[in-house]
Amino acid sequence: MGPGPSNVNPRVLEAMSRPTIGHLDPEFVGMMDELKALLNFAFQTSNPLTIPVSGPGSAGMETCFVNLVEPGDTVVVCQNGVFGGRMRENAERCGASLVLVDDNWGAPVDPQKLEDALKAHPEAKIVAFVHAETSTGAQSDAATLVDLARAHDCLSIVDTVTSLGGTPVLVDEWGADAVYSGTQKCLSCIPGLSPLSFSERAVKAVQSRKTKVQSWFLDLNLVMGYWGSTTSKRTYHHTAPVNALYGLHEALSVLKEEGLEQAWTRHAANHRALKAGLEAMGLELLVREKHRLPQLNAVMVPDGVDEAAVRSRLLTDFNLEIGAGLGTLAGKVWRIGLMGYSCTPGNVLYCISALETVLGSLDAPIQRGAALAGAESHLAAHPPEHVIA
Amino acid sequence: MGPGPSNVNPRVLEAMSRPTIGHLDPEFVGMMDELKALLNFAFQTSNPLTIPVSGPGSAGMETCFVNLVEPGDTVVVCQNGVFGGRMRENAERCGASLVLVDDNWGAPVDPQKLEDALKAHPEAKIVAFVHAETSTGAQSDAATLVDLARAHDCLSIVDTVTSLGGTPVLVDEWGADAVYSGTQKCLSCIPGLSPLSFSERAVKAVQSRKTKVQSWFLDLNLVMGYWGSTTSKRTYHHTAPVNALYGLHEALSVLKEEGLEQAWTRHAANHRALKAGLEAMGLELLVREKHRLPQLNAVMVPDGVDEAAVRSRLLTDFNLEIGAGLGTLAGKVWRIGLMGYSCTPGNVLYCISALETVLGSLDAPIQRGAALAGAESHLAAHPPEHVIA
Numbered sequence: 001m002g003p004g005p006s007n008v009n010p011r012v013l014e015a016m017s018r019p020t021i022g023h024l025d026p027e028f029v030g031m032m033d034e035l036k037a038l039l040n041f042a043f044q045t046s047n048p049l050t051i052p053v054s055g056p057g058s059a060g061m062e063t064c065f066v067n068l069v070e071p072g073d074t075v076v077v078c079q080n081g082v083f084g085g086r087m088r089e090n091a092e093r094c095g096a097s098l099v100l101v102d103d104n105w106g107a108p109v110d111p112q113k114l115e116d117a118l119k120a121h122p123e124a125k126i127v128a129f130v131h132a133e134t135s136t137g138a139q140s141d142a143a144t145l146v147d148l149a150r151a152h153d154c155l156s157i158v159d160t161v162t163s164l165g166g167t168p169v170l171v172d173e174w175g176a177d178a179v180y181s182g183t184q185k186c187l188s189c190i191p192g193l194s195p196l197s198f199s200e201r202a203v204k205a206v207q208s209r210k211t212k213v214q215s216w217f218l219d220l221n222l223v224m225g226y227w228g229s230t231t232s233k234r235t236y237h238h239t240a241p242v243n244a245l246y247g248l249h250e251a252l253s254v255l256k257e258e259g260l261e262q263a264w265t266r267h268a269a270n271h272r273a274l275k276a277g278l279e280a281m282g283l284e285l286l287v288r289e290k291h292r293l294p295q296l297n298a299v300m301v302p303d304g305v306d307e308a309a310v311r312s313r314l315l316t317d318f319n320l321e322i323g324a325g326l327g328t329l330a331g332k333v334w335r336i337g338l339m340g341y342s343c344t345p346g347n348v349l350y351c352i353s354a355l356e357t358v359l360g361s362l363d364a365p366i367q368r369g370a371a372l373a374g375a376e377s378h379l380a381a382h383p384p385e386h387v388i389a
Numbered sequence: 390m391g392p393g394p395s396n397v398n399p400r401v402l403e404a405m406s407r408p409t410i411g412h413l414d415p416e417f418v419g420m421m422d423e424l425k426a427l428l429n430f431a432f433q434t435s436n437p438l439t440i441p442v443s444g445p446g447s448a449g450m451e452t453c454f455v456n457l458v459e460p461g462d463t464v465v466v467c468q469n470g471v472f473g474g475r476m477r478e479n480a481e482r483c484g485a486s487l488v489l490v491d492d493n494w495g496a497p498v499d500p501q502k503l504e505d506a507l508k509a510h511p512e513a514k515i516v517a518f519v520h521a522e523t524s525t526g527a528q529s530d531a532a533t534l535v536d537l538a539r540a541h542d543c544l545s546i547v548d549t550v551t552s553l554g555g556t557p558v559l560v561d562e563w564g565a566d567a568v569y570s571g572t573q574k575c576l577s578c579i580p581g582l583s584p585l586s587f588s589e590r591a592v593k594a595v596q597s598r599k600t601k602v603q604s605w606f607l608d609l610n611l612v613m614g615y616w617g618s619t620t621s622k623r624t625y626h627h628t629a630p631v632n633a634l635y636g637l638h639e640a641l642s643v644l645k646e647e648g649l650e651q652a653w654t655r656h657a658a659n660h661r662a663l664k665a666g667l668e669a670m671g672l673e674l675l676v677r678e679k680h681r682l683p684q685l686n687a688v689m690v691p692d693g694v695d696e697a698a699v700r701s702r703l704l705t706d707f708n709l710e711i712g713a714g715l716g717t718l719a720g721k722v723w724r725i726g727l728m729g730y731s732c733t734p735g736n737v738l739y740c741i742s743a744l745e746t747v748l749g750s751l752d753a754p755i756q757r758g759a760a761l762a763g764a765e766s767h768l769a770a771h772p773p774e775h776v777i778a
Contacts, residue, residue, distance in 0.1 A: 005631060008409040016632060017406035020397040020579055022710045054581065055444040058606045058627035066604075089605045184628055190409055192443065192581060192630030214603050215455075216478045217447045236715070238447035239573055241581030242394060243405060244633065321411045326625070 001351055002323035003134050003296055004162070005184035005191045006339035008247075012189050015250035016243050023240040031249060032227065032234075038252035042164060042187075043179060043197045044260070045171035051227040052248055053180070053194040053218070054241050057161040060180030060194025062090055063218040064157045065128075067198075067206045068178060071095030074124040076117050076154070078109040080140070081133035082326045083159055091128065094214065099124060105133075105328055106286045106298065108140040111148060118152040127154045132163035134185075135326045137298040137335065138287045139167060146174045155202055161185060164195065165255055165340060166267045166295035177202040183244075186267070186295055188340030189251035192244050263340075267294040270343050273378045274336065277352035280374030281359070282367040286333050295343065297336040298329070305364045307331055313361075318354040345379050390740055391712035392523050392685055393551070394573035394580045395728035397636075401578050404639035405632050412629040420638060421616065421623075427641035431553060431576075432568060432586045433649070434560035438609070440616040441637055442569070442583040443630050446550040449569030449583025451479055452607040453546045454517075456587075456595045457567060460484030463513040465506050465543070467498040469529070470522035471715045472548055480517065483603065488513060494522075494717055495675045495687065497529040500537060507541040516543045521552035523574075524715045526687040526724065527676045528556060535563045544591055550574060553584065554644055554729060555656045555684035566591040572633075575656070575684055577729030578640035581633050640729075652729075656683040658773035659732050662764045663725065666741035669763030670748070671756040675722050684732065686725040687718070694753045696720055702750075707743040734768050 021028050039050045053060045065087070069075055075096040077088045080103035091098055099121050101113045109129050118124055127149035131142045142158055149156040155177040160169045165186030171179050177199045184191035198206070198220065206213075206220050213219040217238060225235040255263060271294030275285065278299060286298035301307040307324065311334065314320045323335035336351060349372060356371045410417050428439045442449045454476070458464055464485040466477045469492035480487055488510050490502045498518050507513055516538035520531045531547055538545040544566040549558045554575030560568050566588045573580035587595070587609065595602075595609050602608040606627065614624040644652060660683030664674065667688055675687035690696040696713065700723065703709045712724035725740060738761060745760045 002411055005409045005411065005628065008632075013406040013408070013632075017402040019402070020394045020573070022391055022394065023580070025704070025710060055448060055606065056627045056630065059444060059448075062604060062606045086605065093601055093603050093605055182628070184409070190630065190632040191412070191628045192633055212482055214482050215451060216475065216482055217444065217451045238445045239394065239571070239580045241445065241579065241633070243397075243402075243579040243636075244581055244630070247632075315414070321414060 001337050001342055001347060002321040003335045003337050004182065004339060006188050006337060006342040008190055009188045009251060009254055009341040011254060012247045012250045016190060016247040018243070018246055020242050023242055024234060024236060028242065029234055035245060035249045035252070036227070038249065038256060039195050039197070041256055042195065042252055043169060043171045044173065045197050047171065047197045047199055049203050049220070049224060050197040051223070052245065053196050054238060055194060056192055057180065057182035057194045058086070059218065060182070060196050061086065061159060062215065063196060063220065064178040064180055065090040065094050066213050066215045066218055067220045068126055068155055068157065068202060069094035069096050070209060070211050072097060073126065074099060074121055075126045075128060076101060076114065076121065076124050078103070078114060078129035080107055080109050080136065080138060081105050081130065082135035083130045083133060087128045087130070087159070106136045106138055108138050108291045109145060111141065111144045114145060114148050118148060118154070124152065124154050126157060128157035130159040131169070132160060132167065132293050132296070134162040134296055135329065136286060137293045137296040138291045139163065139293045142176065143174045146176045150175055155205060162293065162296055165263055167264055167293060171197050183248055183251065186340045187251045187255065188342065189248050190244060192241065193248055267338060267343050269382055270294070270338050270345060270348050271297065272382060273345060273375045274338060274348045274352065276378035277348065277371045277375030280367060280370040281356055295337060295339045297338065298333040299336060301332055301334060302365050305359070305362065307334060309362065310358050313358045314354055320351060320354050348375055390726050390731055390736060391710045392724045392726050393571065393728060395577050395726060395731040397579055398577045398640060398643055398730040400643060401636045401639045405579060405636040407632070407635055409631050412631055413623060413625060417631065418623055424634060424638045424641070425616070427638065427645060428584050428586070430645055431584065431641055432558060432560045433562065434586050436560065436586045436588055438592050438613060439586040440612070441634065442585050442607070443627060444583060445581055446569065446571035446583045447475070448607065449571070449585050450475065450548060451604065452585060452609065453567040453569055454479040454483050455602050455604045455607055456609045457515055457544055457546065457591060458483035458485050459598060459600050461486060462515065463488060463510055464515045464517060465490060465503065465510065465513050467492070467503060467518035469496055469498055469525065469527060470494050470519065471524035472519045472522060476517045476519070476548070495525045495527055497527050497680045498534060500530065500533045503534060503537050507537060507543070513541065513543050515546060517546040519548040520558070521549065521556065521682050521685065523551045523685055524718065525675060526682045526685040527680045528552065528682045531565065532563045535565045539564055544594060551682065551685055554652055556653055556682060560586050572637055572640065575729045576640045576644065577731070578637050579633060581630065582637055655773045656727060656732050658771055659683070659727050659734060659737050660686065661771060662734060662767045663727060663737045663741065665767035666737065666760045666764030669756060669759040670745055684726060684728045686727065687722040688725060690721055690723060691754050694748070694751065696723060698751065699747050702747045703743055709740060709743050734773060737764055
């Protein structure tokens with residue numbers, strides 16, 4: 001129950017252990033087509049270029065930047081946590097002229113600030129932001145931010161690593177241009193792949209670059225030759241991670257069987273139960289209610305509590321992982337994930353109960369004895385429609 | 390029995406299906422340390438920076454180039470096949486001034502040509518070459534090429550994707566500086582990871598760069614913070630591909646149990662049996678005997694034979710994959726892999742027998758009826774010491 005990897009669905013682990021076949025085998029190519037269709041479903045897009053990048057979310061992020069940014073381009077990066085900072089690093093390493101839109105960690109990206117930046121920089125070509133900040137648990141208004149980018153004739157790059165499968169990611173409805181995600185969060189697949197979708201506008205930008213993409217491995221002009229979009233012919237680029245792709249196919253099938261809306265509802269309901277339990281203990285969440293991600297709960301560490309000792313006890317005594325704070329939030333928050341296969345009422349109650357026990361044993365300033373009842377009564381009143389995926 | 394992925398050892402598939410744990414979990418960090426030690430063994434090196442890159446061999450190649458090349462550096466790339474060409478692409482995309490040493494496809498890299506190039510370009514900083522060209526099956530003399538690089542004060546980048554675990558890769562004995570490999574060849578692990586080793590000289594070069602590494606994802610200054618070398622503390626960089634790393638740990642354990650010398654002997658012995666069978670059929674190998682890789686056999690397609698039809702029939706009727714030619718060798722050769730777990734006498738005989746049947750049914754100009762006996766008698770006279778890993 002950390003910020004990911006979440007518990008992997010046993011169906012995914014079983015799929016991963018199937019015999020490896022060739023990355024150009026006709027049977028495998030058939031599975032690739034199914035996988036693309038499942039990704040189109042998950043992202044809610046008809047973009048033909050919707051594929052898994054053969055690397056973790058960081059490689060997906062880099063794929064967006066190296067393909068869309070050319071040296072000297074002005075790129076507006078919105079930063080409200082660690083992963084916005086990583087976007088900034090990516091843009092700079094592509095030779096971009098950087099415009100930073102800064103927001104407090106725990107707050108969403110402020111559309112007004114973005115609009116001001118775009119007005120001040122009419123030469124801007126790209127707007128990049130994180131939809132769901134894994135470092136803080138804040139969700140930004142992707143539809144509005146993408147609209148602003150488009151109104152100022154910019155392409156948008158959107159990080160949905162933690163949102164995909166947990167809260168609505170509506171690539172076509174938003175009109176987003178380059179969207180990437182991860183597999184180890186709400187998809188409950190193994191870590192190591194990065195689902196990605198490029199709009200036709202973004203594809204055109206890649207195809208009409210003046211300079212070569214600085215990464216050969218992530219050059220979509222080449223990757224498209226292997227994953228195909230209009231042709232069934234596949235040209236070898238790199239050896240695909242065959243077994244990991246079996247796993248992603250299975251994870252997306254699980255999501256499709258559950259249904260997107262049902263998955264979103266389940267994440268929201270379990271989050272409210274977790275919140276009820278945490279608040280009954282007297283603990284506070286970092287992010288204001290309106291912008292909270294149900295799947296990533298940043299909990300303020302009470303004064304005087306050694307947060308690392310708590311995590312260590314949870315891991316040792318309860319076999320339970322929760323995450324530490326990153327960057328400026330290190331030592332100040334815990335991050336409790338409720339992602340995909342891990343997002344169940346049973347896990348909510350187990351986590352609340354374990355946390356109360358550990359905090360109690362450390363004489364932390366919390367309300368005692370009320371947490372489990374708080375979460376339970378919430379669950380009884382508002383049961384998640386689907387308990388597990 | 391194509392050019393990889395090879396058949397994955399069932400022990401590896403089983404390991405892959407174990408429950409995913411956190412990439413910062415103390416148990417996982419312990420496994421990372423074991424994995425590094427196993428890689429040190431496989432590469433025969435004491436380099437502290439010996440780790441798996443979280444992506445396929447192409448990402449390993451790119452890791453070497455983006456970390457060692459700075460814009461304007463002169464890089465000598467030796468090209469005798471597809472993968473030398475990929476190195477050239479990588480060097481160019483890092484802004485290198487390129488010096489190309491060209492050899493025929495199927496021949497090894499000519500040390501004399503490299504020496505001439507180094508004499509003509511005293512400003513050269515890096516020499517890059519492929520030890521085992523997967524596109525042709527030719528092995529180059531890594532020790533000699535690395536010596537030349539060092540004599541001219543260059544760092545060396547060596548591709549051992551197809552050699553590691555199949556023929557000797559002796560990083561410390563060679564004195565190589567940056568060596569990468571793949572997991573899906575002679576290690577018989579799933580595709581998607583790239584073992585990598587950097588000498589202390591290479592690490593110093595990365596640490597004293599004037600410019601930032603153009604890839605954030607592959608920046609070893611950051612990756613080292615997660616994989617560690619002198620400290621047990623691990624700083625989050627990207628989410629490691631946890632399950633794939635379980636698989637690699639198991640694959641390397643299999644290699645250690647068999648022993649490196651034994652694995653090399655097994656590859657050589659099965660190769661000679663395959664060759665005996667192919668030659669009894671009247672087929673020829675592309676590469677001269679002295680430079681042949683036992684694990685990758687490029688077989689000349691007889692005149693008038695539709696090579697794609699043969700591969701298709703092998704796959705459909707015999708469930709047997711062999712590889713097509715790449716680049717200038719497309720349509721001219723097949724590539725038969727004898728890698729890792731796939732490298733067994735049974736597979737040699739099955740392949741010979743299936744190939745003879747298919748070629749016979751297509752009225753190809755081959756000797757009939759002698760192939761299986763040729764391979765069998767060779768195996769009887771020279772049994773591989775270890776039949777399977």
